[in-house]
Amino acid sequence: MPRNGAQPLLEVSQLTKHFLGVTALLDVSFDIYPGELLSLIGPNGSGKTTLFNCVSGFLKLDRGQVRFKGEDISNVRPDKIALKGIRRTFQDVRTFQEMTVLENLMTALQQHQEENMIERVLGTQRIQQFEHAARERALELLDMVDLRPWQHMQARHLAYGQRKLLEFVTALMPDPDLIMLDEPAAGVSGEMVDRMKQHIRALNAQGKTILVVEHNMRVVMDISERIVVLDYGRKIAEGTPSEIQTNELVREAYFGH
Amino acid sequence: MRGTSRTSIAFWIGFVILTLVLPQFLRTGYLINALIVTVTWIIFALSFDLSAGHVGTVSLGHPVFFGLGAYVTALAAPALGLDYVGSVLLSMLAMGVLAYVSGIAFFRIAEVTFAIGTLGALIIAQLLANNAFEITGGPMCTQGVSRPVINLFGLTSISVTEPIEYYYLLLPLLFLTILVYRRLAHSRIGRAFAAVRQDEVRALAMGINPMRYKLLAFAAGGALIGALGSFQAQYITLVCPSELALSYTLNLLIIVFVGGSGSFRGVLLGAIIFTVLPRILETVGNVPPAYQQLIYGVILLLVIRFLPDGLDSVIERVLARRRGVSREVSDAA
Numbered sequence: 050m051p052r053n054g055a056q057p058l059l060e061v062s063q064l065t066k067h068f069l070g071v072t073a074l075l076d077v078s079f080d081i082y083p084g085e086l087l088s089l090i091g092p093n094g095s096g097k098t099t100l101f102n103c104v105s106g107f108l109k110l111d112r113g114q115v116r117f118k119g120e121d122i123s124n125v126r127p128d129k130i131a132l133k134g135i136r137r138t139f140q141d142v143r144t145f146q147e148m149t150v151l152e153n154l155m156t157a158l159q160q161h162q163e164e165n166m167i168e169r170v171l172g173t174q175r176i177q178q179f180e181h182a183a184r185e186r187a188l189e190l191l192d193m194v195d196l197r198p199w200q201h202m203q204a205r206h207l208a209y210g211q212r213k214l215l216e217f218v219t220a221l222m223p224d225p226d227l228i229m230l231d232e233p234a235a236g237v238s239g240e241m242v243d244r245m246k247q248h249i250r251a252l253n254a255q256g257k258t259i260l261v262v263e264h265n266m267r268v269v270m271d272i273s274e275r276i277v278v279l280d281y282g283r284k285i286a287e288g289t290p291s292e293i294q295t296n297e298l299v300r301e302a303y304f305g306h
Numbered sequence: 307m308r309g310t311s312r313t314s315i316a317f318w319i320g321f322v323i324l325t326l327v328l329p330q331f332l333r334t335g336y337l338i339n340a341l342i343v344t345v346t347w348i349i350f351a352l353s354f355d356l357s358a359g360h361v362g363t364v365s366l367g368h369p370v371f372f373g374l375g376a377y378v379t380a381l382a383a384p385a386l387g388l389d390y391v392g393s394v395l396l397s398m399l400a401m402g403v404l405a406y407v408s409g410i411a412f413f414r415i416a417e418v419t420f421a422i423g424t425l426g427a428l429i430i431a432q433l434l435a436n437n438a439f440e441i442t443g444g445p446m447c448t449q450g451v452s453r454p455v456i457n458l459f460g461l462t463s464i465s466v467t468e469p470i471e472y473y474y475l476l477l478p479l480l481f482l483t484i485l486v487y488r489r490l491a492h493s494r495i496g497r498a499f500a501a502v503r504q505d506e507v508r509a510l511a512m513g514i515n516p517m518r519y520k521l522l523a524f525a526a527g528g529a530l531i532g533a534l535g536s537f538q539a540q541y542i543t544l545v546c547p548s549e550l551a552l553s554y555t556l557n558l559l560i561i562v563f564v565g566g567s568g569s570f571r572g573v574l575l576g577a578i579i580f581t582v583l584p585r586i587l588e589t590v591g592n593v594p595p596a597y598q599q600l601i602y603g604v605i606l607l608l609v610i611r612f613l614p615d616g617l618d619s620v621i622e623r624v625l626a627r628r629r630g631v632s633r634e635v636s637d638a639a
Contacts, residue, residue: 105511106510107507107510107511126510126515127510127511128509128510128511128512128513128514128515129513131510131511131512131513132513136511136512137511139507139508139511143505143507143508143511144508145500145501145504145505145508146504147500147504148497148500148501148504152497152500155494155497156497156498156500156501156512156514157512159498159512159513159514176493176494179494180494219512223513
C-alpha cells in the first residue's frame, strides 16, 4: 500500500513467463514499498520461485517489467542486479561448502566496484581497509545469529539450520536495499523457525524491505504486513494477513474447489 | 594470524635463497638441466592450476600457450629484432590475448564440452604446426632459434649459453608466476575464484560475474605459459610441433591432481615429484622408461583412490593437527 505517496522500491508489472508452453506466470503485478515486509504465498507450483528467479535475474521474462528504485532491471544479469542492492537466498540452502563460515560472509561483499582489478591484485592499503571493515561486519552478523564460535569451520560441517542462518546473514552482508528470502523456515526445527521469524521481524523493524516466499502459513501470517497470493501463475489476491485469511479465492486455491 | 605471516615471510626468504644457491651445489650440466626442467614444470603447473584448481575450469589445451608461445618467439622475435626480455614479453602478451579471446568462446560452452573443446584446440594447433611447413618447418621443426641476448640499455649485451645462466634467466619467471599465483589465490579475487568453483549460481547471486574470473585466471595462466614457451624455445633453440602435445596436458593433470589442486604447496610438491622421481628411477634404480610409466600409473591410481585431494591433503592434516594442539596449549595457558 502506498505510504504517503512514497515511490515503490520494487515494481513488478505484468510479469509473464512460459516454460515450453506451460504458463508459469501470467500478468503478475505488485509493488513493494520501502520498509515493507511482503510475503508471496501459493500452493506448490503456483509460480513463487519462478517469480523470485525472474526478479533476481536468474530467468528471462517473456513479458512485463521489473523496476527497482525506478530503474528498469528486466532481464539484467543476476550479478548486476545483486550489485544494485537486491540480495536473495535459495530454497535449497546454498552455502559455499568448502569455505569457512567467515569466508562465506566475506565473499558476499563484492560491491566495491570503485576498486579495480589491479588494486585487488596488489592488495593496496585501501583494499586492506575494506577487508578489515568487512571482517568487522561479518563478525557482527555472526554474533547476531550466534554463529561466531563456528567462524573458522567449513560451512559443510554446520547443521542444516545453521547453514540456513548463515545464508540469511550472508544476504545481509552488503546491507542491501531489498532482501529476498526463499522459504526461510523450510526444513528446520520448530525452535529454529521461531529464531528465523524473530530475525526477520527484527530486520524489518530496522527498516529493511523484505520479500519472503514461504510455505509455513503460521510464519507468513505472523510476520507479513502484506501478502500476495499466486495460484497457477496468476495473482489471485493481495492484502493484509487478516484479509487473506478470510478470502474465498485463497481458501479455494489451498483447500480445493 | 600474525604469527603465521611471520613464519610465511621466513619461508619465502628461505625459498628465494634456496632457489638462488641450489645450482651452485649441482656441478654438472645434467643436474642443472634437471633443475631447469623441474622449475619449468612448476611454472607450467601453477599457471594451469590457476584455472583448474582455483576457478575449477579444467582445460585440456593449456600446452597450446606453451607451444605457440615458443613459435612466436622463434618466428616473430628475430624479425622484430627483440632481445630475450622483449621476446618473452611478446610471447607473454600474445598468449595472454589468445587465452582471453579464446576463453570468451570456450567459457560459453558447458563444462564437459569445455574440456573437449580445449582438447580440440590443442589438436588443431598441433596439426597446423605440422602442416604449415613453410612457416614452422613442420615435423622438421623451426631450427636455429637464437640463444638469449639481453641488451642493457643499448650499451652492452649479455649472451647466455651455459645451463646455469639459463637457470638464472628462468628464475625471474618463477618468481613472477608465484607472485601472480599467490596474489590471485589469496585475496578477494581468490574468494571470488572459489565461489565460482564451488557454486556458480550462488556466486551470481552475490554479484560475482563468473565469466570475468574464469577469463582472468585463464588469461593470466596463458600469459605465463606463453613466456615459459619463449624461454623454452631459446633454451632448446628448436621448436617442434611436439611442444603442442597432449602428453603435456597429461603431465599437468598428474602434477596438479597428485600434488593437490588449488594449493601452491601441492602443485610444487607434484612438480618436484614428477620431475625428480624419473631421474632417480633412471640413475639409481636403473628402471627402463616403459616401467617408469607403469610406476606413475600406479602412483596416480593410489593417490586418486586413497587421497582424492592429493598429497598436500596429508601435509595439511598434519599441520592442522599441530596448529590445533598449539591452540589448545595456548588456550590452557
